[in-house]
Structures are given as C-alpha cells and as structure tokens.
Amino acid sequence: MxxxxxxxxxxxxxxxxxxxxxxxxxxxxxxxxxxxxxxxxxxxxxxxxxxxxxxxxxxxxxxxxxxxxxxxxxxxxxxxxxxxxxxxxxxxxxxxxxxxxxxxxxxxxxxxxxxxxxxxxxxxxxxxxxxxxxxxxxSTGRPRGERAPGLDELTEREHDVLVAMGRGLSNGEISRELFVSEATVKSHVSKVLTKLGVRDRVQAVIAAHESGLMDGRQSD
Structure with a gap:
C-alpha cells in the first residue's frame, strides 16, 4: 500500500x-x-x-x-x-x-x-x-450558455461522466453510479479532457457549467 x-x-x-x-x-x-x-x-x-x-x-x-x-x-x-x-x-x-x-x-x-x-x-x-x-x-471565460468547444464530440457515456464530474462526484462514485469500473471511468475522464481541450478536471467542470450543461441537474 x-x-x-x-x-x-x-x-x-x-x-x-x-x-x-x-x-x-x-x-x-x-x-x-x-x-x-x-x-x-x-x-x-x-x-x-x-x-x-x-x-x-x-x-x-x-x-x-x-x-x-x-x-x-x-x-x-x-x-x-x-x-x-x-x-x-x-x-x-x-x-x-x-x-x-x-x-x-x-x-x-x-x-x-x-x-x-x-x-x-x-x-x-x-x-x-x-x-x-x-x-x-x-469565471471570466466564455459567455454563460455558450457551448464549450468539443462538447458535441463527446459520446453519450462521456457526457454522463462529465455531468457526474460537474456534480462533484469522484471516480469511485461515478463508477458505482454508472455501473462501470474505475479504470473505465478514468479512461472516459481522460477522453473528456482531451476533447474539451482542458488541462484538468477542474477546467472540465467549469466548461460544463459555463455551457449550461449542469442547468437543472444540481439536485440529481
């Protein structure tokens, strides 16, 4: 350990x-x-x-x-x-x-x-x-509601992972919620970062919120 x-x-x-x-x-x-x-x-x-x-x-x-x-x-x-x-x-x-x-x-x-x-x-x-x-x-980034570049390139599962990240879930929690392994979640997170052109999870979450992706999902 x-x-x-x-x-x-x-x-x-x-x-x-x-x-x-x-x-x-x-x-x-x-x-x-x-x-x-x-x-x-x-x-x-x-x-x-x-x-x-x-x-x-x-x-x-x-x-x-x-x-x-x-x-x-x-x-x-x-x-x-x-x-x-x-x-x-x-x-x-x-x-x-x-x-x-x-x-x-x-x-x-x-x-x-x-x-x-x-x-x-x-x-x-x-x-x-x-x-x-x-x-x-x-955040002083893109105007509220303007979709982040690369957002439309996400697969349905990558989209689900990004939403879960935006809700503050860890990889382990996402794994349990989506019924996939943590290794699979880690792979999806990596692809999300690449497609959105961001350096880390924090920036991905910001992009999700600024794009309006999280609207109406905060109580999920």
Whole structure:
C-alpha cells in the first residue's frame, strides 16, 4: 500500500492539530510536516516533497495563493488542495489559476476531506459542489450558455461522466453510479479532457457549467 505524504499549512495551530488527528487515523496517509504561513509552506514543500499540501488561503507573510504558485513551481509533482470558507470567494479563481488541484470547505465532514486527499493524490482534480458554484460565478471565460468547444464530440457515456464530474462526484462514485469500473471511468475522464481541450478536471467542470450543461441537474 502506497502512503500519501501530506503537509498541512494553516496559521491556526488548533486547525493543524485537528487535521493531523483526522489524517493520522488513516492507514494510507501520513502527515509529514506543518507550516504556519505560506513562506514556511513553500520551504517545507521543497524540503519534504509531500504528495499533497492542505493549503489554507489566508495566512501571514505569504497567502496560500502565492504559496501554491511557488510550491508547484519549485516541486512540479506536488499537489495542492485548497481549504477554504465561504468568505474566501475572492481567492478561488486565483487559486485555480495558481495551479491548485482541489478546493474543499473547512467545515466539510472528515470523511470528505480524507477522500479528497486520495483523489488529488491520484492526479485528479476536485471541487466541492458548493465551491464549484463560486468558481463558476467568478469565471471570466466564455459567455454563460455558450457551448464549450468539443462538447458535441463527446459520446453519450462521456457526457454522463462529465455531468457526474460537474456534480462533484469522484471516480469511485461515478463508477458505482454508472455501473462501470474505475479504470473505465478514468479512461472516459481522460477522453473528456482531451476533447474539451482542458488541462484538468477542474477546467472540465467549469466548461460544463459555463455551457449550461449542469442547468437543472444540481439536485440529481
């Protein structure tokens, strides 16, 4: 079993301790270090080479956005999962542009946080459904309702997978919902990204929302 090495970056000691306790209960996750500001986080990333960084946004000296940008530039294989609150709307799109692979709310259930770490550690991107709406609202891409290039090239099953991604489902959840293997889902996701001409899952979800594909499906 491969162990996912995690760095926790947050300026509140109580939050870092809480996350550490949650993650220490998982056999496949190890917290290898902590950081109390963005500058320290970047140095810890270079020193420890973690698989995933749990990155707070609002920290002293250097915020999580700039820390994300510098950490990924310094260690390209590093994956950053942004931990945010509803008050962080102004930072979400900037974090996406900085290269963050996921966004989770700080008040999410512990099981969701653990699942998110596993998802991004596998090279996937992840948006909490509540955060997705805020990212879409701040997106400066194509006009709302204009179909993304390549959307019409998707097969019916690829379309179903994209809709499921837009609802915030992981590959495992999509696998169970569509009654196919996770390997098949992974293949479909890869084809969706290629046909839409986007670099990751987050951009695919944004394209789906901007194209109006998710209208009326949020309660599915």
């Amino acid at each position: 491969t162990t996912i090495r995690v760095l926790v970056a947050d300026d509140q000691a109580l939050v870092r301790t809480g996350f550490g306790m949650i993650l220490s209960a998982e056999d496949d996750i190890e917290v290898v270090g902590e950081a109390d500001d963005g500058d320290v986080a970047v140095r810890r990333v270079i020193e420890l080479r973690p698989d995933v960084v749990l990155m707070d946004v609002q920290m002293p000296r250097m915020d999580g956005i700039e820390a994300t940008r510098q950490a990924i530039a310094a260690v390209p294989g590093c994956t950053v999962l942004i931990l945010t609150t509803f008050d962080d709307d102004d930072y979400l799109f900037a974090a996406l542009q900085a290269g963050a692979s996921g966004f989770m709310l700080k008040n999410c259930p512990p099981a969701d946080l653990v699942a998110a770490i596993r998802v991004v550690a596998q090279g996937h991107s992840l948006l909490a459904p509540e955060v997705t709406q805020r990212v879409i609202a701040r």
